[in-house]
Amino acid sequence: MFTFNEESRLYWFSANPTLDEHTLQEYRLAGLLLGLAVYNSVILDIHFPRALYKKLMNVEVNLQDLKQLDPSLGKGLEQLLVFDGPVESEYERTFQVDMESCGHVYTYDLKPNGSKIILCKENRQEFVNLYTKFLLDTSMEQPFGAFVQGFRLVCQDSAIKASIFRPEEIEQLICGSSDLDFEALERSTVYDGGWTKDSAIIKYFWEIVHEFSYEEKKKLLFFATGSDRAPIGGLSKLQFVIAKNGGDSDRLPTSHTCYNVLLLCEYSSKEKLQERLLTSISNAEGFGMI
Structure with a gap:
C-alpha cells in the first residue's frame, strides 16, 4: 500500500x-x-x-x-x-x-x-x-x-x-513532537502506589533520566508510553504516572503503555535502579532480552 x-x-x-x-x-x-x-x-x-x-x-x-x-x-x-x-x-x-x-x-x-x-x-x-x-x-x-x-x-x-x-x-x-522537555514531564508527573515526588527512588529516577542522552530519553518515553514523541503542547500535557511495584527486587521496571504508567520497584540503590532501567528501555522491542 x-x-x-x-x-x-x-x-x-x-x-x-x-x-x-x-x-x-x-x-x-x-x-x-x-x-x-x-x-x-x-x-x-x-x-x-x-x-x-x-x-x-x-x-x-x-x-x-x-x-x-x-x-x-x-x-x-x-x-x-x-x-x-x-x-x-x-x-x-x-x-x-x-x-x-x-x-x-x-x-x-x-x-x-x-x-x-x-x-x-x-x-x-x-x-x-x-x-x-x-x-x-x-x-x-x-x-x-x-x-x-x-x-x-x-x-x-x-x-x-x-x-x-x-x-x-x-x-x-x-x-507528536520530537521536542522532549523532561523537566516539564517531571513537573507534571503523578505518583501512585505509595510513591511521592519526595521518595528516594523518585529522586534517583529523575537524576538518572536528566543525565540520559537524547536517544535514551526517547527509548524511555517509548518504553513507558508506546511513542518516543511528545503530544501537542509538549511533555507537560502527557498524563504520565510512576507507580510502586513492590519492595527491592531484581525485577525489571515494567509499564502499561495504554495508560502511560511506569512501574518501579523500591530498588536498594541508585546504581541498581539505573542498571535495571537501562536494561528495560534498551530491550523493549523484539526478542533481544535473555
Missing part, C-alpha cells in the same frame, strides 16, 4: 493504476485509523511527509514537499531549474514520465501529447510543476481519495474540517 524511501525514511502512497475495491477499502481503513488517533489523542509512530497533512487540509503541495519525501529527486529538479547549459541536449527528455508498479512500468504524459513536447529552458518550470503534481497528486489520486474518506468518517465535523489547524499542527496531533 505504501512505498518506503530509504533516503528520507518516509512512506508515500504506492502508485498502482489497477486498484481493486478491496485495496481501496484498506486505504479507507488506514485513513480511519488516523482519524481515530486524532479523536482519541493517541500518538502514532508513523512516518509520512508534510505533504500528506497539507493534502488533508486542502493545501497545495509543491517542490519543497517533494524534496522532503525524495531528497535526491527534489534536488535534481531544483538543479534543472537553474541549469545554464543546453537543457534539450543535456537532459534529452520529453513531458513524459515512467513509473514502476507491481513489476510493470507505466508511461504517463504530464500534459496532452507530452511525448512530443521536448524539455527546454523555456518550459522547464512547467515541467517541474507538472512532475511534482504528478508524483504528489495525480499518481495517487485513487488511494489518497479512499484514505481521506476514512479519515473524514471520524473528523468530518471536527475543528480539522473547519481548517482551524495548520498542516504542521495536524502532523503534531497525529505524530
Whole structure:
C-alpha cells in the first residue's frame, strides 16, 4: 500500500493504476485509523511527509514537499531549474514520465501529447510543476481519495474540517513532537502506589533520566508510553504516572503503555535502579532480552 524511501525514511502512497475495491477499502481503513488517533489523542509512530497533512487540509503541495519525501529527486529538479547549459541536449527528455508498479512500468504524459513536447529552458518550470503534481497528486489520486474518506468518517465535523489547524499542527496531533522537555514531564508527573515526588527512588529516577542522552530519553518515553514523541503542547500535557511495584527486587521496571504508567520497584540503590532501567528501555522491542 505504501512505498518506503530509504533516503528520507518516509512512506508515500504506492502508485498502482489497477486498484481493486478491496485495496481501496484498506486505504479507507488506514485513513480511519488516523482519524481515530486524532479523536482519541493517541500518538502514532508513523512516518509520512508534510505533504500528506497539507493534502488533508486542502493545501497545495509543491517542490519543497517533494524534496522532503525524495531528497535526491527534489534536488535534481531544483538543479534543472537553474541549469545554464543546453537543457534539450543535456537532459534529452520529453513531458513524459515512467513509473514502476507491481513489476510493470507505466508511461504517463504530464500534459496532452507530452511525448512530443521536448524539455527546454523555456518550459522547464512547467515541467517541474507538472512532475511534482504528478508524483504528489495525480499518481495517487485513487488511494489518497479512499484514505481521506476514512479519515473524514471520524473528523468530518471536527475543528480539522473547519481548517482551524495548520498542516504542521495536524502532523503534531497525529505524530507528536520530537521536542522532549523532561523537566516539564517531571513537573507534571503523578505518583501512585505509595510513591511521592519526595521518595528516594523518585529522586534517583529523575537524576538518572536528566543525565540520559537524547536517544535514551526517547527509548524511555517509548518504553513507558508506546511513542518516543511528545503530544501537542509538549511533555507537560502527557498524563504520565510512576507507580510502586513492590519492595527491592531484581525485577525489571515494567509499564502499561495504554495508560502511560511506569512501574518501579523500591530498588536498594541508585546504581541498581539505573542498571535495571537501562536494561528495560534498551530491550523493549523484539526478542533481544535473555
